[in-house]
Amino acid sequence: MKVYIGADHRGYELKEKMAKWLFEWKYEFIDFGADKLDFKDDYTLYVERVASVVSSEEGSRGILLCGSGVGVTVAANKFDGVRAAIGLSPKQVKAGRNDDDMNVLVIAAGYVNEKEAKKMLKVFLETKFAGKTRYKRRLGDIKKIEANN
Secondary structure, X not given: OEEEEEEOOOOHHHHHHHHHHHHHXXXXXXXXXXXOOOOOOOHHHHHHHHHHHHHHOOXXXXXXXXXXXXXXXXXXXXXXXXXXXXXXXXXHHHHHHHHHOOOEEEEEOXXXXXXXXXXXHHHHHHOOOOOOHXXXXXHHHHHHHHOOO
């Protein structure tokens, strides 16, 4: 599984820590930036980079960070096949992966501490989609919505 990560200035510091954890845990990942702290950058640039790849690469995962998590979630979910959600707790992230095959974890850097973020990241990467019939049916319904059918 490939992992793609991106953050604006409000998520930059935590993204740098998450990239370190990904490296330590031996995950193959690409850091799409920000490469430096720039208070004038916009989250939309990093969303486009991460979500476009996750949208087109089966089985990949994305991690996006910004201050509130809302902007990146809204933007990422505009890409077909992306199922992005703000992580609220490890238990909620596990349910998102298990039930909904969430493929982009959003971290609200202004509202979560490092310890919580690390736990949510670990759960996001380790939890598999359960693939139950009803879960697959719901994902099929989402694909129809994306196709405007």
